[in-house]
Amino acid sequence: MRIGIDDTDSPAGMCTTYLGAVLIRRLGDIGIRVREARLVRLNPNVIYKTRGNAAICLEAEGDAGRAFSVACACVEELAEFAAEGTNPGVVVAECIPPPDFYYAALRSFCTIDDACRVLEDAGARYRGYKNRRGLIGATAAVASDLPDRTYELLAYRKQDRWGTPRQVEKVSLFRAEAATYPHTWDSVDRENGVVVCVPHTPDPVLFGIRGESPAWVMRAREYVVSEEPACEAVYVTNQGTDAHLLAGSIGDLVEGHSYLARGRIAAEPVTGIGGHVSVLLEDREDAVRCMAYEPTKQFRSIVRQLLPGDEVIVAGSFKGGSINLEKIGIRSLADAAALRPPLCATCGKRMTSAGKEKGYKCRTCSARADEPERFFPPRGVQPGWYEVPPTARRHLAKPLVRGAPDNPVA
Ligand code: ATP
Numbered sequence: 001m002r003i004g005i006d007d008t009d010s011p012a013g014m015c016t017t018y019l020g021a022v023l024i025r026r027l028g029d030i031g032i033r034v035r036e037a038r039l040v041r042l043n044p045n046v047i048y049k050t051r052g053n054a055a056i057c058l059e060a061e062g063d064a065g066r067a068f069s070v071a072c073a074c075v076e077e078l079a080e081f082a083a084e085g086t087n088p089g090v091v092v093a094e095c096i097p098p099p100d101f102y103y104a105a106l107r108s109f110c111t112i113d114d115a116c117r118v119l120e121d122a123g124a125r126y127r128g129y130k131n132r133r134g135l136i137g138a139t140a141a142v143a144s145d146l147p148d149r150t151y152e153l154l155a156y157r158k159q160d161r162w163g164t165p166r167q168v169e170k171v172s173l174f175r176a177e178a179a180t181y182p183h184t185w186d187s188v189d190r191e192n193g194v195v196v197c198v199p200h201t202p203d204p205v206l207f208g209i210r211g212e213s214p215a216w217v218m219r220a221r222e223y224v225v226s227e228e229p230a231c232e233a234v235y236v237t238n239q240g241t242d243a244h245l246l247a248g249s250i251g252d253l254v255e256g257h258s259y260l261a262r263g264r265i266a267a268e269p270v271t272g273i274g275g276h277v278s279v280l281l282e283d284r285e286d287a288v289r290c291m292a293y294e295p296t297k298q299f300r301s302i303v304r305q306l307l308p309g310d311e312v313i314v315a316g317s318f319k320g321g322s323i324n325l326e327k328i329g330i331r332s333l334a335d336a337a338a339l340r341p342p343l344c345a346t347c348g349k350r351m352t353s354a355g356k357e358k359g360y361k362c363r364t365c366s367a368r369a370d371e372p373e374r375f376f377p378p379r380g381v382q383p384g385w386y387e388v389p390p391t392a393r394r395h396l397a398k399p400l401v402r403g404a405p406d407n408p409v410a
Pocket of ligand 1 (some may be wrong): 016218
């Protein structure tokens with residue numbers, strides 16, 4: 001069976017993955033073995049999300065009726081019911097629903113009625129609390145399909161520490177990353193010198209280490225020096241896989257969906273107030289603005305070096321009429337010509353301007369020329385893929401260390 005849970009937390013506390021870790025132990029106590037724990041990220045543009053739009057799915061063996069009672073009891077005990085936006089959902093499915101609903105929740109928007117229809121068709125047990133919105137994420141989690149997968153080891157804090165500053169030695173995280181990268185990633189942002197894997201919110205998570213296998217995340221974990229965790233769990237996830245991206249074309253982008261889209265830079269990038277960089281991308285008929293916001297740090301300097309005519313592929317969510325860049329692939333650079341004074345035909349020295357609309361003059365031999373020289377200055381960027389730094393990375397975005405997008409849009 002698969003057990004799906006979502007929407008148990010609020011900005012003030014709790015985390016559905018922590019609830020999952022508690023549930024794994026409670027199921028084990030009654031002889032229900034959990035074979036796999038999934039942390040499933042859904043559409044990052046959903047407005048109802050508390051933080052990273054996560055839901056969980058536990059694949060387990062045992063009595064489904066008992067599992068459902070224990071899961072509901074766990075949610076009733078731990079979920080943040082008092083918070084207005086917390087609307088938990090619990091699902092236990094013995095027949096796994098087709099993955100369509102997962103892909104819809106990952107890439108688009110779903111309704112509670114859509115989720116209930118899928119659950120009825122699958123003959124699943126389910127319970128939605130309050131406005132029952134959590135059934136969407138819980139259903140998507142049980143229907144999830146992870147053709148590409150990564151892992152996250154999550155360590156949780158003891159309850160008496162919740163809401164207090166976390167004690168995790170920064171240097172130990174840098175050591176963990178140095179010893180295990182590229183098999184683990186995004187524990188720290190080495191270029192910006194900051195820790196990425198320790199949250200600042202009042203939830204039970206102490207830290208989370210992401211990587212390519214349970215063995216690698218556990219190896220990295222051994223380096224971490226911190227307050228004593230209450231418990232730990234390794235989840236298999238769709239994080240870092242680009243599973244949210246659809247192949248898109250500029251004229252057909254839909255608000256709140258995320259895309260890989262191909263185009264040509266239409267105008268020089270502009271840096272606006274707050275350091276946000278925008279650049280216009282066009283294809284034959286349409287154009288869209290792409291944004292590299294200030295938190296994307298040094299990624300903005302790549303975007304700033306683009307020139308009209310450069311052919312690129314962009315990855316990111318289409319929100320508020322622009323694509324928020326997660327990464328960019330430069331396919332070819334335009335031959336961007338510039339003008340400069342010509343070389344003197346007589347003595348070979350570089351001429352200088354003789355004044356506005358007066359052509360050029362050689363300072364050495366006084367020869368004159370009318371036309372400037374066209375030349376192609378070297379470009380600061382090269383074809384290839386560029387990404388935002390770990391501090392700005394979205395959960396679903398695939399780090400380039402895992403490979404560039406496989407099948408970029410035709
Ligand atoms: P955390 O990451 O801390 O667990 P969260 O960011 O996952 O929190 P939730 O509290 O789970 O946020 O809230 C997200 C809500 O949005 C849930 O009720 C979930 O069912 C719903 N939801 C998720 N994906 C979609 C979607 N594609 N369309 C509509 N609703 C969705």
